[in-house]
Amino acid sequence: MKLRANLVIGGSLFALAILVGLLAPWLAHTDPVMDANLMNAEEPPSWTWWFGTDDQGRDIYSRVVYGARVSLTVGIISQLINSVIGVALGLSAGYFGGWWDDVVNALTNLMLAIPSLIFALAIMAVLGPGLTSLLIALGLTNWSFTCRIARASALSLRSQGYVQAATVLGYGDLRIMITQLLPNMLGPLIVIGTLGMGSAVLSEAALSFLGLGVRPPFPSWGSMLSEAREQITTAPWLSVFPGLAIFLTVLGLNLLGDGLRDILDPQSRSRRT
């Protein structure tokens, strides 16, 4: 199998972001929160201060490195919650059909009708800012695509010979859904999950930008952008580096999603075997 450029580049960018997040204590030069020193306020990028410093003299490089933790935690965990909800609803709706399918469909349509960020905003407004609220708000509002795909896959897989054979062999409904249906729809679900992670990173940035995300002073890329907006002309490095971090991470996830689609898509799979 030929390695595709989008898979390699996307995978590397995402892997890099994860590594940075994991190794933050070793990569960072200073403590992202504590090491404020007004002597060093608003230094532009230099050999000492790679990404410059902010108006309190904190090292932007170190804050971007630590910010990866928040962005990726929110991206990965909230997307996992979305995937679990979407698969559970969509798979069971497609498999059982009937009234349950109608209920799930109505719910999905409702979710699709409301922009998920607005929905997340509303939830954040109720729960208040913070990491947990972010995870809940973003985890509950972006499962409709996953649900759609899982439902459509379950519908078409239900009539496959091996699903009927499993029924004949005495498999129960749950066992059929887990052993026969789920593994056969995993490809598209992984693709959607990867792309969804990218959009969750963006949503985290947006909510933090609006002041609803992780509480300052702990850095997240979105809150850093938010704090930097007053000084965008006087100290542009304050917004450029967190912005770049968001851009590269989301780009990486989107490329990775595309690359995975190429190799996991059931049609290209059947062409290979």
Next chain:
Amino acid sequence: MTGTPLLEVEDLKLDLDIGSGRVAAAEGVSFRIDRGETFGLVGESGCGKSITALALIGLLRHPLSIGGGVIRFDGKEIQHLSAARQRDLRGNRIAMIFQEPMTALNPVSPVGRQIAEMFVLHKGKSWREANRLAVEALASVRVPAPERRVKDYPHQLSGGMRQRVMIAIALACGPDLLIADEPTTALDVTVQAEIIELMRNLCAERGTAILMISHDLGLVANVCRRVAVMYAGRIVEERGSADIFRAPSHPYTQGLVASLPRLGSRAALGRGRLQEIAGVVPAITNFPEGCRFNPRCAQATEICRTVAPGTDLLEAGGLVRCHHHA
């Protein structure tokens, strides 16, 4: 053989909901299979063979349903069992091999795992033990190098090998009855013969009864001790396999036997045409009055068009459903 037969079907009626009402897709279906016996069900496409099999394993789904009659398995009525109890029977005591062997295996699961799952599901084995039993099961269906083959995915196996795996899965839990619905139609003739031989030997060794379903009377009569011929939702004749060839009693069976190519016959030598039964199978919503075979029957008389024939016992053993049977 001990007292109660393994399977008794009495006067089974299968309803088909066609929106405007119900029609009987099959009715008056009665037969009996003893322990370890081989029994065949033969008939043209659409006569009701598969739905009868599905009724036996409790898998008739809307628009089809059981409209009456009794199915007794191992002496107990099973047609009204709860879904959970029926599921316990399926794959465990009554197994079935599918019409579509090529697609009946999960493409993303190693075949060993699919066999092992039966032991976990029905016998409560640990996965470790089940995996070991799966290798044994694969060896028993004469798959070479079973320790390695268990890790293969279905697409790595030939059609014949896949069907062997299906047989291994079906026989894993040591069922009392194996239903084989056109088990070899998708395979070429030599593989077909091998698979059927294997299935018959394994079942004979283990005392598993076989209900073999096919449109091929020749094939079924070769494998089975007794054969029932179905036409338009009714069993029209039930005989020992040898008898049905020597002296078919129902005009429809006579037509079927006459249409079989036989070694040394003119048909087999390419001269002369196979004798075919003229006419078409009636549609399920449009079964004729009286005997359902009457529009195609050369021996039909007035009574055949009005009165449905009952079943008659034949002196030589067997049953036939015809007013003027031989």
